[in-house]
Amino acid sequence: MTPRYQVRADFDARSIVVYQAYAPVIAEGALRAGRFVAPFSFDRMTWIKPSLMWLMHRSNWARRAGQERVLAVRMTREGWEEALSRAVLTTADPAAVARAAVHVQWDPERSLRGAALNHYSIQVGIGRRLIRTFTDDWIVNLTDLTPRIRKASALIQTGHAARARRLFPAERAYPMPRALEVVVSPGS
Numbered sequence: 001m002t003p004r005y006q007v008r009a010d011f012d013a014r015s016i017v018v019y020q021a022y023a024p025v026i027a028e029g030a031l032r033a034g035r036f037v038a039p040f041s042f043d044r045m046t047w048i049k050p051s052l053m054w055l056m057h058r059s060n061w062a063r064r065a066g067q068e069r070v071l072a073v074r075m076t077r078e079g080w081e082e083a084l085s086r087a088v089l090t091t092a093d094p095a096a097v098a099r100a101a102v103h104v105q106w107d108p109e110r111s112l113r114g115a116a117l118n119h120y121s122i123q124v125g126i127g128r129r130l131i132r133t134f135t136d137d138w139i140v141n142l143t144d145l146t147p148r149i150r151k152a153s154a155l156i157q158t159g160h161a162a163r164a165r166r167l168f169p170a171e172r173a174y175p176m177p178r179a180l181e182v183v184v185s186p187g188s
Contacts, residue, residue: 008171018050020048020073021062023065023069027144028069047125048075053121074140074141083102086100101130102125
């Protein structure tokens with residue numbers, strides 16, 4: 001049985017993939033530059049999600065206005081863990097949340113068809129004080145997943161969910177350092 005709160009992601013020894021959905025103008029500029037550039041906003045929190053299914057739910061399969069392009073953001077594990085070490089759960093004391101450089105919240109994971117599951121996916125909000133570190137130091141590369149997302153959505157709509165599932169990366173339990181488990185666990 002899947003633990004109720006567990007970071008699941010596509011990762012390797014040095015990096016982890018998180019996902020974001022953007023308007024085409026932001027995605028195209030970022031893909032050309034190989035990093036986020038204007039009109040990406042460096043003045044507001046940006047949310048990263050290691051669950052592609054959750055992002056598909058959130059962006060309505062890249063059909064929601066302003067979220068038509070889905071990017072896989074490969075970032076260093078060192079950066080990921082640094083972000084989590086600075087995180088505060090959004091359910092914490094409001095003053096602590098206001099001061100935090102990084103916010104963490106848990107939302108129900110989603111099935112391929114969008115149904116809420118009985119376990120949760122982590123969402124990590126990188127605040128203004130860390131945005132430049134995230135964009136300039138932690139990101140390894142950016143990949144446009146939009147064509148794959150559109151193909152998977154069409155397969156699901158035509159009754160070929162098993163074929164669609166093969167288009168998505170395997171997400172497995174991320175080995176959280178014990179010190180970070182307390183920071184991100186809603187039960188602590």
